[in-house]
Amino acid sequence: MSLKYAVLAALLEGEASGYELSKVFDVSLANFWASTPQQLYRELERLERDGLVESRVVRQERRPDKRMFMLTVKGREDLCAFAATPPRRPTAIRDELLIKIQAMDAADPEAVSALIEERAAWSRGKLARYQRVRDRLLAGRDEEEYLREADRVGPYLTLMGGIAFEEENLRWCERVRDVVRQRAPLG
Structure with missing residues (x-):
């Protein structure tokens, strides 16, 4: 899947500026589809060239003009076709922390505990x-x-889904902390 469909899905909420879309990504889509603002703006340009979104310029006083984007009929049809198609492959986890935990037997237990606490803090924040x-x-x-x-x-x-993911992250962090605490005297 490309960023294309995440942007089209975000525009189902209605017309939005690139800035507003980047905030939508931060809050609701980042857990399953991350994007930088630069990627998002490039994708909006591509989508407009392809006729899947259109934009209008909103003049503003005391601030730069902004472009507002909206789905076109063609964009909605493309998104509908995408939504009806099964995923090409199952989800795969790519998580640097899991590699570090895989190698934890070679690490200082306090360092591992600090990494787990950091992950737990991120999950609590999310x-x-x-x-x-x-x-x-x-x-x-x-x-x-x-x-x-x-x-x-x-x-x-x-x-x-994002809430369930972060709740599970917290459960996993607690389990790892318990194991590290139990094993610490063995080290």
């Missing part, structure tokens, strides 16, 4: 951000009511 997004989406409704009545549920369901 969970807090995801919870704020969840609260904003629910806007006082319970989950069942939201899922029954919301215009779009895809963003919520992917957010729930």
Whole structure:
């Protein structure tokens, strides 16, 4: 998959500037599809050239003009076709920390513990951000009511995937910490 479909999916929410899209990526898509702002802007240019998005310039006083992007009919059709196609391959984990844990027997247990604590802190931070997004989406409704009545549920369901991922990261970190503590006297 390319960044193309992540951008098209983000534009289902409606018209957005490149800056706004980069914030969407930071909050809701970064857990499963990371992108730098430069990659995002290049992709928007490509998508516009291909007729999948169109833009308009919004004049602003005291700030530079900004371009607002929106899906075209062709872009929506392309995204719909993509969404109906099975993934080409299953998810693969590429995580530097897992390589370090694989080699932990050659490392100082305190260094391993520090790495795990750092990962746990990242996960707690992401969970807090995801919870704020969840609260904003629910806007006082319970989950069942939201899922029954919301215009779009895809963003919520992917957010729930991100929450589950980070919760599992925290469970794994706790297990690794327990093992490192138990093994420390053996070292």
